[in-house]
Amino acid sequence: MSLELSDVTVALGSGDARTTVLDGVCARFSPGTVTALVGPSGSGKSTLLAVAGALLRPDDGQVLLDGRDLAALGDSQRARVRREHIGYMFQSGNLLSGLTAVEQLLAAASIAGRRPRRLRHRAEELLAAVGVGHRLTHRAEQLSGGERQRVALARALLLAPALLLVDEPTAAVDRSQAGTLTELIAASTHEHGCVTVVATHDPAVSEVADHRLDMAALTGAATGARRADQP
Numbered sequence: 001m002s003l004e005l006s007d008v009t010v011a012l013g014s015g016d017a018r019t020t021v022l023d024g025v026c027a028r029f030s031p032g033t034v035t036a037l038v039g040p041s042g043s044g045k046s047t048l049l050a051v052a053g054a055l056l057r058p059d060d061g062q063v064l065l066d067g068r069d070l071a072a073l074g075d076s077q078r079a080r081v082r083r084e085h086i087g088y089m090f091q092s093g094n095l096l097s098g099l100t101a102v103e104q105l106l107a108a109a110s111i112a113g114r115r116p117r118r119l120r121h122r123a124e125e126l127l128a129a130v131g132v133g134h135r136l137t138h139r140a141e142q143l144s145g146g147e148r149q150r151v152a153l154a155r156a157l158l159l160a161p162a163l164l165l166v167d168e169p170t171a172a173v174d175r176s177q178a179g180t181l182t183e184l185i186a187a188s189t190h191e192h193g194c195v196t197v198v199a200t201h202d203p204a205v206s207e208v209a210d211h212r213l214d215m216a217a218l219t220g221a222a223t224g225a226r227r228a229d230q231p
């Protein structure tokens, strides 16, 4: 699947706090590539991920996943696309309280209509790969912030989504774990041919990524496509 944002505009807040966060953003992302989305804090990276992942509807413009405009779909269709095609890893981890690490992954699989029992082995493999293989039966609230993020990454990778959206994967982990996570994201992207966009402040992530896209080149750029699939 390919992802293209075409003249995407998003304003958030109301009254005096209303802010145009994305202003006519155009960007194209190719399958099988990791794009590092960089820019200062507050430049709109998380907002761009939310729009690309059909979590936030833009005020204007198109979000084309394989040519289909997610912005124009109804709520239930958008929810379906999210379940079936998109994997997210949020900064907060966003785990379900009360469920163990492995159950986080199996619950997501079940919601996506897959048989959890068949995926248990793969789930455990992924949790080990992200470095929480020793925490399989810890519940969300018994995990550290970095562990929660890593479980969230494993959950996002479990179903090999066509679109993988990752927010600050290395913010809460040490250097060695950061390298492992970044390599895992790149390997999964290249193996499954998904479109991966990673919002990051970490130069080490940008180095591993296939492309680097600076928010400064996007925000306020109402004319002319900025392509993420060009070096």
Ligand SMILES: Nc1ncnc2c1ncn2[C@@H]1O[C@H](COP(=O)(O)OP(=O)(O)OP(=O)(O)O)[C@@H](O)[C@H]1O
Residues within 6 Å of the ligand: 012, 013, 014, 017, 018, 019, 021, 039, 040, 041, 042, 043, 044, 045, 046, 047, 048, 199
């Ligand atoms: N609900 C809201 N109302 C008003 N402004 C908002 C709202 N949510 C976010 N913003 C503003 O939108 C801007 C972009 O936020 P966003 O989280 O996308 O930035 P970011 O580049 O991901 O930042 P960071 O690197 O700190 O995570 C920020 O200036 C933020 O204050």
